[in-house]
């Protein structure tokens with residue numbers, strides 16, 4: 001999807017060249033630890049230290065492409081955009097933009113608070129090197145796009161943050177940018193405005209405008225961007241096709257979180273969720289059943305049989321149900337319910353729907369429920385577990401276990417589940433339906 005409507009002959013030369021760029025900020029630590037320091041300016045000066053927000057980044061952003069910058073908070077994305085926009089200068093290295101840069105960075109940046117929305121449009125246009133005539137030609141469209149007709153002659157200092165974004169975006173996209181750089185700010189607008197922004201971005205992209213976008217929405221990067229760069233602690237971790245970079249980034253985030261979960265589990269000495277009769281079931285149906293068999297815990301295993309605190313959409317996995325039986329039971333079926341955090345039950349597999357009933361000898365044991373490709377989309381699910389024999393309830397625990405589902409690739413499908421399916425086109429020559 002991300003490359004089909006980009007002109008095939010799109011030239012590969014760089015719209016923005018970033019060469020070995022570093023950016024140093026001086027951090028001032030105002031914390032005063034003793035009375036002497038509070039009065040000594042020399043001591044205070046010593047408390048400032050250098051911080052490298054970018055540490056030698058080299059990157060070419062190709063002309064006519066939509067380019068995403070991703071990375072953790074503080075990784076240097078906004079700093080890089082500000083360098084491209086000329087708001088900051090690099091501490092070393094060089095940045096060259098080949099074309100008129102229009103930027104949408106911080107809220108209200110580039111606006112004069114005392115001036116009206118209309119006058120700010122003239123101001124921004126002239127900063128971008130446009131003539132009054134050119135700005136006049138774009139004026140109606142900008143005002144209509146912003147939806148601020150009523151407020152356009154009011155000083156912008158009384159605008160809400162959403163109104164700032166509307167005006168800023170309307171200006172940035174309608175003043176014929178050659179290179180458009182956008183930081184997260186679109187997220188401030190309401191749903192309808194965001195949709196309009198994205199439609200417009202697709203349109204600009206189609207026209208061959210170079211777009212550089214910082215966002216925490218990985219789905220947006222995968223959908224809208226051709227290429228992406230992943231910044232990590234001020235260095236470039238990866239650059240390449242958007243989906244590949246996003247997938248790598250997601251895997252790294254998942255690994256990091258899994259390691260943190262494992263460390264937490266090791267610290268608490270608990271690796272699975274254990275249900276006891278004393279458990280509280282606040283707001284839920286209490287545990288029910290005659291008790292010959294009791295579920296004692298649930299574990300989530302990945303394709304290698306390794307226990308996980310979360311499972312991944314589209315990957316093989318197993319839910320292991322551990323139990324204790326007080327006597328031999330010849331005909332036990334196990335059931336699970338996956339209830340999404342929104343309250344909707346997404347799935348309810350039961351071994352009785354297939355041929356699988358189990359002979360359960362007295363003592364402890366476990367049954368595994370394995371799927372080849374987990375259809376649940378990222379989110380949190382509550383699991384209920386039941387052990388029954390033809391309608392006789394041995395044990396039923398309602399929504400007692402939490403399953404976190406993550407994505408290892410970018411999930412842009414809406415809904416609770418990812419439906420497996422194939423798309424196929426039939427031309428006039430081909431049969432409409434294959435038997």
Ligand SMILES: Nc1ncnc2c1ncn2[C@@H]1O[C@H](COP(=O)(O)OP(=O)(O)OP(=O)(O)O)[C@@H](O)[C@H]1O
Nearest residue numbers: 025026027053071072073074075076077078079080
């Ligand atoms: N003007 C400044 N003075 C001092 N430090 C700064 C300044 N601007 C940014 N920094 C620091 O540089 C680092 C990178 O910041 P930057 O805003 O570029 O990160 P980011 O990747 O855009 O983060 P986020 O996703 O949170 O927006 C941060 O540690 C930040 O505190």
